[in-house]
């Protein structure tokens with residue numbers, strides 16, 4: 082028997098697919114379509130196991146759908162702008178473009194070795210001017226629709242990457258890429274008006290039935306709709322300010338009001354612009370980032386003004402007005418009324434500045450004497466100490482009731498607020514899409530005419546200067562528009578803009594006039610199944626949804642509001658972590674296994690400590706290089722293993738043993754294939770044809786169901802079962818035609834997972850132009866069922882019988898069964914308990 086030579090088989094099929102353009106697809110309205118898309122990679126240099134998993138899952142689906150007769154679009158591209166290229170280029174004195182292109186070449190070759198069914202003719206790269214030209218046109222389109230604007234704003238400044246970050250890119254007060262503590266800085270920036278679509282983005286979630294709930298919840302929380310009320314507070318003091326508006330979700334706690342707090346950027350701050358103490362305070366505030374998380378965990382500090390605010394429900398009560406670091410300028414009105422008893426931030430602040438803490442809500446199970454002491458009580462209950470509001474149940478009733486009163490007195494009105502902020506897209510970086518805008522000497526904005534697009538990035542420039550290298554490109558910056566000397570914008574676009582619409586470009590990758598052709602997107606969009614990491618739940622997936630809203634806005638030609646009708650978020654690939662005796666991380670290939678224990682390869686006396694399995698990351702050195710795996714075990718083994726261990730949405734534990742056993746299984750399948758082929762050639766009688774037909778049908782149903790439910794790991798289990806069935810049964814006599822027919826069906830179901838192996842076997846049995854095999858429902862009925870026989874409560878055996886067998890018939894069989902009869906007295910059966918088709922208990 083021959084050994085399966087995966088190298089030659091895999092190369093053969095990859096060359097075949099490439100030469101025949103097997104996965105090339107055309108827009109064809111006469112066929113039903115399926116658009117299968119995995120999140121495209123950043124070309125960092127090499128593919129990693131996360132890519133292998135993501136693209137294998139997508140490929141299984143794409144191959145399955147195409148066998149089912151769908152016209153499948155399964156493209157690939159590169160998210161190729163961004164910081165790593167710029168940093169790597171700086172370090173090695175290279176051109177980011179060349180660095181990126183080399184990486185793309187390398188990664189494309191690696192992906193091809195995985196045997197993915199990708200239409201490479203549609204490949205796109207976002208740093209290519211044929212791509213970003215259209216992005217610039219979209220920018221101008223949104224600019225015309227007033228969905229892009231420029232504003233001076235406090236931004237999240239990453240001092241290490243020297244760039245601005247969007248709120249979504251600040252995680253626990255740190256830059257998502259650099260990990261540096263984010264600072265506040267005032268800069269003039271370009272914004273996309275994403276908040277205009279807050280309600281639409283929220284409503285849209287309801288319709289995304291094939292999205293994971295956890296992603297929808299994360300987006301919902303991020304959009305953050307709050308129901309409350311705006312209240313106009315009367316202000317007294319020696320400044321020309323009469324009123325300050327606050328947004329509150331808890332107007333019902335107004336009687337617990339003990340201070341009013343303003344953001345340091347509130348318009349009132351202009352009266353303090355030369356107050357040294359205030360400026361010092363402001364400076365102190367700048368040290369905490371601008372994000373809510375940073376503010377929530379940071380110290381609450383305040384600056385007391387000489388103003389007082391009047392309680393609208395109790396004009397006799399007047400409280401001090403502070404500036405406070407926990408009040409955000411871009412939420413509500415940048416002003417808060419403080420109720421320390423029922424809000425923890427206000428509580429911390431009141432403790433620090435010794436302000437009154439007046440309890441106005443008691444929990445249901447407490448009496449009127451209840452007072453807040455160690456921490457705020459934000460929970461439900463009954464309103465107390467609040468004059469005419471007393472006794473209302475909080476929060477629902479009390480909030481609505483208070484709003485009614487305030488509205489009647491014209492002191493406030495109902496209001497809905499969203500947390501979602503506009504998306505700051507300016508980046509002070511070279512390696513990004515230039516913003517197609519210019520300015521005159523006075524800073525007046527001029528959009529670059531569409532006929533002058535693309536605004537190309539200058540090449541071969543010195544990157545080793547602090548800040549944005551484009552700032553010093555005077556030749557590039559100067560531009561003449563209609564005889565007027567202008568200066569180009571030097572900020573480039575956040576790379577998340579590039580990935581917000583790339584799925585449209587895949588539909589028309591070579592269209593020159595516009596980013597896509599209408600007939601193409603009318604046919605292909607929305608993406609039927611999008612697959613990627615859950616880490617993109619907010620950023621990329623929300624931006625993409627916004628992009629569709631923005632393009633559809635005021636547009637008779639485009640009305641696609643949701644880009645991805647199905648979303649699947651796959652789990653991480655994990656591996657054990659290792660440390661040497663000096664506590665340094667070490668990688669799996671620096672380890673040798675001796676007698677079940679792990680030692681350092683280079684010094685076999687040193688025992689390695691094994692840590693928990695964690696998601697593969699360079700920092701912990703627990704990565705496995707897919708390229709090595711593919712060259713040692715083959716792409717099919719890698720695909721089989723990455724799918725076998727756990728459900729695709731859960732983490733998968735990578736192990737050497739696992740990949741070896743996948744490799745061995747393919748070898749076994751190969752041996753089985755040889756046996757089957759030799760049985761086919763024997764052309765037996767059809768004695769057992771029924772059995773194999775029935776089995777194949779059952780197997781097809783299981784695989785079908787598991788494919789439909791994304792239970793890809795269970796398909797691997799189905800494959801193992803199928804192997805043991807066929808391997809055992811193959812010596813029975815099947816007619817040639819039946820064996821070929823059924824084996825072919827089985828092999829076709831293997832093509833999505835083991836495309837090289839299965840196609841090779843199919844070509845051996847000369848199967849051509851095959852389709853996905855459908856199962857025959859009528860063949861699924863079980864012939865015989867097993868019925869448990871108990872005698873006097875004890876299990877004594879199983880009887881195989883046809884379903885629906887009557888009690889009498891069953892008893893007949895038992896009475897004729899030698900093994901059974903010895904356990905009971907046939908003439909003296911006292912009682913029979915029969916649970917149809919399952920169990921018969923005979924008491925004698």
Ligand code: ANZ
Pocket residue numbers: 306307328329330331332334344407408409410411412413414415416417418419420422423424498
């Ligand atoms: C008084 C109050 C009493 C509040 C109480 C809460 C509890 P959500 O639900 O997230 O929308 N707030 C309003 N504007 C703010 C700003 N610019 N910066 C920081 N905080 C701000 O939160 C709404 C609540 O956040 C509002 O309701 C307000 O505090 C605060 F027992 O008003 B509340």
